[in-house]
Amino acid sequence: MHLTLPFLQTVKRYCFQPVCGEMYNVKFIFTSTLWAGFLHSNEKGADAQEWGVFMRIEIREIAKKYKNNVVLEDISLTVESGKIYCLLGASGSGKTTLLRIIMGAISAEKGQVLIDGIKMPNKQMLAQIGFMPQEDALYSELSILQNMKFFAGIQNLKKEEIEKSAEGLLQVVGLLSEKNKLVSNCSGGMKKRASLVTTMIHKPKILILDEPTVGIDPVLRRKIWAYLHSLRDNGTTIIVTTHAMDEVTECDNAALLRNGKIIIADSVVNLLKKTENGKIEDLFFVDTKEESVCFQ
């Protein structure tokens, strides 16, 4: 019984989704296969050695203030390589600030960030990171492909290399036929997908995604998570921020942030055990009388 339950859940999740219908499931399985194929081809490629390396992120006692406003207080956590780490918290809880400190875009008053034992900020290390900002961060006067080519170009990738990865990635997110469409003419979901593949164009070993699924419909959201899972299975370390509680279950580990402090950090399996009815939001009300914490 215990063995069959997860299997049944998976079947239920992927095959009997009322929203998606049969057509979608076929498409989903098809794209997942493509995605796996793309990653596989990368692994076999010239830079197989690079892809073999797994990156671990250590965050030690980070503190950050803006004037007298404390944004982050004594944040310590470790993101194991090849795992998806979720930073969960309300808007303004300091998630984006923490991401910016990890990459070295802003400095912290206290503490340090080590990636693979190397202290950040480090320019060489930036080449291993793919960062997706909260905004779509694409040039609206350029086409999707032009955007990808530009961001690949500043990573000093070779032209043939860019063409190959761009085609592969666009096919996976179903934008291949739309690749020459100007970003200003794209829908919100298309922009989000374009932004995601632009982040991945240089095959980074670490992905830092700031709310990648906000404003995305459930079908596309599941697709994006499926991509992230397949990337993780190939050794990519991923940090994701979200304020949607249900997305935590897609991750391996999670930290709950409130007012710049970590309330709780553990593996998602353990976190779920700590709740009474399997609802992650219950954890937010642990040790607090505040009932006005609002989530979107």
Add this chain to the structure above:
Amino acid sequence: MFSITKRILAQIMNDKRSLAILFVAPILIFTLLYFILGDSGYIPKITVYNVSESVLTGLEKSAVVEVTDSLPELKEYVKTQGQDAIIWADQEGMHIYMLDRNSKTSKVLKAFQDINSSSIHISYEYATNDDNQLDSLSFVFLGVISFFFVFILSGMSFVRERTNQTLERMLMAPIRRSTVIGGYTFGYGILSAMQSVVIFLFSVYVLKLHVQGSYILCALIMIIMSLAAVSVGALMSIFANNELQLVQFIPIVLIPQIFFSGLIPLDTIPYGLGNLCYFAPIYYGCTALQKVVIYGEGIEIIYPWILGLLTMIGILFILNTFLLKKYRRL
């Protein structure tokens, strides 16, 4: 650096409106200036009373003259009859009555001056008698207009890079900060160079602008000046948090510079405020342009101003690269 340059050019090519603003708008403004400041061929209308025969025939050479036999109520008459001036003589001498100072009344004065034109000979060292106001002020407009459009375009696109977070994404690649600023300056430099050449060719060959010195030197000064405009635009955008704030910066940056463009002689400005001109790129550019366009000087005379402009671009480049640290610590 070239990927940024290439991207900027591709962006502009896909954005037809910006392209039009860059090339068509300055041409339209120049054409407008040509008609406003150029010779309009207006013939003034003058009423005369009790003037000598020689004055009357003199005035009739360049004005429509009407003779009255009594001096009318001045203000009422000029206003209602649509005349530009009343000229009369009495024992005190000649009187000219006009409502205000404008281009029509200056034509009246010109006509009055012309009465004795056979005995007065006016000559200019650096202008011909055919030159109109546009010719004598062309260096101001050439400089200011090419500075203005490039400044807005580059400043805006830099602000947008930040609000769209594309700058953040770009800086998260192992790219040097100086490469970002260099790529920007070079990309918009190419555009503004094309713009300068278009404006210059249009004003010389279509509007028949009188240029005393070398055409190539003129175009070169305009190109260097627009490079400075890109750098100033980038600098201002770092202090602006959004597009609206940048728009508010435009008058602050531009209007004081126009005062230093050569419109007003600098030595007449009190308290040594004229020395502020050394901080204004437009001062260097317009002064050099003035020396070439009006005085016909060559590179051996104008090189200090060109060097001043290049120094300014260098300082702004270093400053911008440094200020970009705000967005990435490396």
